Amino acid sequence: MVKTQTIEKVDQLLEVSNLSVFYGKLQAVNSVSFQIPKGKVFAIVGANGAGKTSLLRGIYGTAQYTGSLTFNKAAFTAKTNRFKSGIAHVPQGRAIFGDLTVKENLSIGVLGIKKKTNELEYLLNLFPILETRMNKQAGMLSGGEQQMLAIARAMMSRPSLLLLDEPGMGLSPKLRMEVYESIRRLLDQADHDMGILLCDQEIGYALRIADQMSVMQKGQFIWSGEAGSVSVDELSTKYMGLKA
Numbered sequence: 001m002v003k004t005q006t007i008e009k010v011d012q013l014l015e016v017s018n019l020s021v022f023y024g025k026l027q028a029v030n031s032v033s034f035q036i037p038k039g040k041v042f043a044i045v046g047a048n049g050a051g052k053t054s055l056l057r058g059i060y061g062t063a064q065y066t067g068s069l070t071f072n073k074a075a076f077t078a079k080t081n082r083f084k085s086g087i088a089h090v091p092q093g094r095a096i097f098g099d100l101t102v103k104e105n106l107s108i109g110v111l112g113i114k115k116k117t118n119e120l121e122y123l124l125n126l127f128p129i130l131e132t133r134m135n136k137q138a139g140m141l142s143g144g145e146q147q148m149l150a151i152a153r154a155m156m157s158r159p160s161l162l163l164l165d166e167p168g169m170g171l172s173p174k175l176r177m178e179v180y181e182s183i184r185r186l187l188d189q190a191d192h193d194m195g196i197l198l199c200d201q202e203i204g205y206a207l208r209i210a211d212q213m214s215v216m217q218k219g220q221f222i223w224s225g226e227a228g229s230v231s232v233d234e235l236s237t238k239y240m241g242l243k244a
């Protein structure tokens with residue numbers, strides 16, 4: 001009798017095929033392909049100038065790109081509104097409104113979309129620290145709290161895909177770890193199917209929370225695999241040119 005093997009069907013959230021990103025004549029991303037399954041954190045690590053931010057911008061449609069993007073089984077064109085399709089982008093540098101309160105910052109996250117009833121309650125469960133800071137000016141929060149606020153604001157629209165560009169930048173190792181743990185928690189505790197694409201310069205933090213990872217260099221992926229299949233030392237020495 002012939003044995004049939006059951007292959008688990010993976011439900012892909014985002015399928016990126018031959019993505020290239022350009023700034024005029026400069027090509028920042030060179031024909032990159034990967035998939036993000038629902039419920040997973042996909043991390044892209046690479047040094048300064050590797051092309052991480054450009055890749056996120058290509059996916060979000062804010063930089064000129066070629067290649068194909070399929071999100072929740074629908075093909076994107078350059079004109080598809082990514083936010084309305086269910087993608088939220090937290091760019092580098094915590095784009096919060098420092099003069100507004102935490103509560104006001106969060107309410108901006110749902111502008112322009114159909115309001116659900118309990119976004120705030122849902123978010124405060126995921127980021128309990130923000131509940132104690134609701135009426136505080138966002139500019140007065142610590143760096144880690146500001147980063148959590150930026151992520152929480154993006155989550156107010158309950159995106160299916162969250163794009164995070166170096167969420168630990170400028171934070172102390174302790175705060176950085178807190179932010180990364182809250183990122184993993186928000187995926188694991190989300191009340192809907194979602195995935196996360198995270199870009200980072202440092203392998204160690206990303207590796208702790210990622211399910212899958214790629215190393216990017218000069219606009220291309222030079223290593224891709226399961227995060228659990230590799231050590232920080234191996235990736236650092238072999239692919240990032242760093243000493244163990």
Ligand SMILES: Nc1ncnc2c1ncn2[C@@H]1O[C@H](COP(=O)(O)OP(=O)(O)OP(=O)(O)O)[C@@H](O)[C@H]1O
Pocket residue numbers: 023026027028046047048049050051052053054055201
């Ligand atoms: N707006 C822009 N106009 C022209 N070139 C750009 C622009 N943004 C980025 N680049 C170039 O694209 C390449 C990739 O940059 P990118 O910011 O994507 O890298 P990165 O991996 O995110 O780096 P970092 O970790 O320093 O943010 C670099 O050569 C950079 O100089």
